[in-house]
Amino acid sequence: MYSYEDRLRAVQLYIKLGKRIGLTIRQLGYPTKNALKTWYHEFEQRHELRSGYTRPAKFSQAQKERAVEHYLEHGKCIAATIKSLGYPCRSLLLAWLQELQPRTTRVVGRTQELAPEAKQSAVIALCTRPASAQAVADEVGVSRGSLYKGKNQLLGDDAPASMKRKQDAPASSDRADLVQQVETLRQDIRRLQLEKDLLKKANELLKKELGIDQQPLTNREKTLMVDALKSTYTVTELLYELNLPRSSYFYHRARLEVADKYADVRQAMANIFERNYRCYGYRRLHASLSDQCVKVSEKVVRRLMKQECLIAATSKRRRYGSYMGEISPAPDNVLNRDFSAGAPNEKWPTDITEFQIPAGKVYLSPMIDCFDGMVVSWSIGTRPNAELVNTMLDAAIDKVATSGERPLVHSDRGGHYRWPGWLARIADAKLVRSMSRKGCSPDNAACEGFFGRLKTEMFFARDWLSTNIDEFVVAVDAYIRWYNEARIKSSLGFLSPAQHRRRLGIAASMTAHWAMG
Known part of the structure; x- marks a missing residue:
């Protein structure tokens, strides 16, 4: 209301x-x-609202009088009256009778009224009773409620408490049981508090959400928890709750007091990990440490990565399509998923990918060399139009214009690679076209793989909420340059594409274009 x-x-x-x-x-x-x-x-x-509301009566005065009249003329039976008329409820009919015929309602139960002397004797018996109040009421011949009503009438608020029988003191055996129960409850409370403190300490020290199971902890981690809580609980209690052998506890405690021999390695690993977009796994971290003359096994690198929480980024969803239908004849799939190349500038797969950030959408069009995965040329813009792909192709063609090399340019069936500008540039440079089958991304796996690595290592792992379009374009361009110059690959002997070419005596060049239309 x-x-x-x-x-x-x-x-x-x-x-x-x-x-x-x-x-x-x-x-x-x-x-x-x-x-x-x-x-x-x-x-x-x-032009106003009612300040109050009175619910209209459900039954009229005539209906009320008819119900009362029926009740009086048919044996004063409430149930028969309700059944015959179909209304009202029992309590409402009683209220109508009390209103219209107050002396016609029957009183059910004993109506015996005690004499003043008998009432006084009954009240005395109630206040001094050795048994229950019901027994006194039965003896006097009245109801229990009438007995208490008479007590209140005679004594009022000064009525003394009934003289009940005193309970016998518990036997010594019962007292011992109570003491034992209290002690058991105290132990249970202490155990539950210990479990709670262990969970809180595990979260504080180890940053682990363990639920109620402590078994996933290593013995070293359990030792740290024992040392943190031994000022509150005994070591024996903690060892028992953590299921940690006493010998293991003292062994790891002694080990903790020894200086960490991998302290420098940990710092070097963290620096390499942060410097390389937090995308290196244990293999590339191990190779980078070897380049710095740090000799440790891969197992040690994996263990230290776990301890230092160096977790490489993982891939997420991919969603952008440039297919516009069969707007021109498609060339054959000459590449046919053979992404191997014996020399640079033999096979160039290309594609377009989309980045969605709060500031807007950005598109990247790269040209990949199947020889070592180097990004030969790339263009970045805010629209996936002909200018984006054509400028990237022009930059790639400039690299082979004087060498006489005629790479195979492979793409998907997007409309960008069927427009007149693209076809004219391909024909003028005498390049060979190749297209994937319709809707078959594995046919262009070399370029798709580059997009996956780029987004996993650079895009998904960062928050771009406060980044504008220009800053994001600079970040993508910086990543691609780092990818060519510094990002090591196990397939190249843990060298970057540029380092690999320099070792082979091949000049490496790359060109970028920003199409911000």
């Missing part, structure tokens, strides 16, 4: 908001749609 002020506030806000029911209800949190409409129609007709 809403007050007058609440209803008036709702109607005034409804009118102020242009009679928008949903917005009014969301702001106030009440009422229902139909209730607000009813209030408004009342306000519109009367």
Whole structure:
């Protein structure tokens, strides 16, 4: 039931908001749609709301009199009256009888009224009873309620408490049982508190969410927890709860006091990991450490990565398509998933990928060399149009214009690679076209793989909320240059594409273009 002020506030806000029911209800949190409409129609007709509301009577005076008359004329039976008329309920009929015929209702039960002397004796017996109050009532011949009513009438608020039988003191055996129960409860409380403290300490020290199971902890981690809580609990309690052997505890405690021989390695690993977009796994970290003349096994690198929480980024979803239908004849799939190349500039797969950041969308069009995965040329823009792919192709063609090399250019069936500008450039440079089958991304796996690595290592692992378009383009360009110059690959003997070419005596060059239209 809403007050007058609440209803008036709702109607005034409804009118102020242009009679928008949903917005009014969301702001106030009440009422229902139909209730607000009813209030408004009342306000519109009367220019005011009723301050109160009286529910109309459900039964008329004639119906009330008819029910009472039927009751009196048919044996004064409430059930028969309700069954015959179909109304009202039992309590309502009794109320009508009390209102219209107060002396006709029958009293059920004993109506014996005690004499003043008998009532006084009964009250004394109640207050001094050795047994229950019901036994006294049965002996006197009245109900238990009447007995207490007489007590209140005679003694009022000064009535003394009944002289009940005193409970016998518990036997010594019962007292011992109670003491034992109390001690058991104390132990249970201490054990539960210990479990709670262990869970909290595990989260504080080890940053682990363990639930109720402590078994995933290593003995070294359990030792750290014992040392942290031994000022509150005994070592024996902690060892038992953690299921840690005493010898293992003292062994790891002694090991903790020894200086960490991998302290420098940990720092070097962290620096390499942060410097390389937090994308290196244990293999590339191990290779990078070897380049710095740090000799440790791969197993040690894996263990230290786990301890230092150096977790490489993982891949997420991919979603962008440039297919526009068969707008021109498609060349054969000459590449046919053979991404191996014996020399640079033999096979060039290309594609377009999309980046969605809060500031907008950015598109990247690279040209990949199947020889070592180097990005030969790339263009970055905010629109996936012909300029994006054509400028990238022009930059790639410039690299082979004087060498006489004619690479195989492989793409998907997107419309960018069927437009006249693209076809004319391919024909003028005498390059060979190749296209994947329709909807078959594995046919262009070399370029798709580059996109996956780029987004996993650089895009998905970072928060771009406060980055604008220009800053993001610079970040993508910096990653690609790092990818060519510094990112080591196990397939190249843990060298980057540029390092690999320099070792082979091949000049490496790359060109970028930013199409910010």
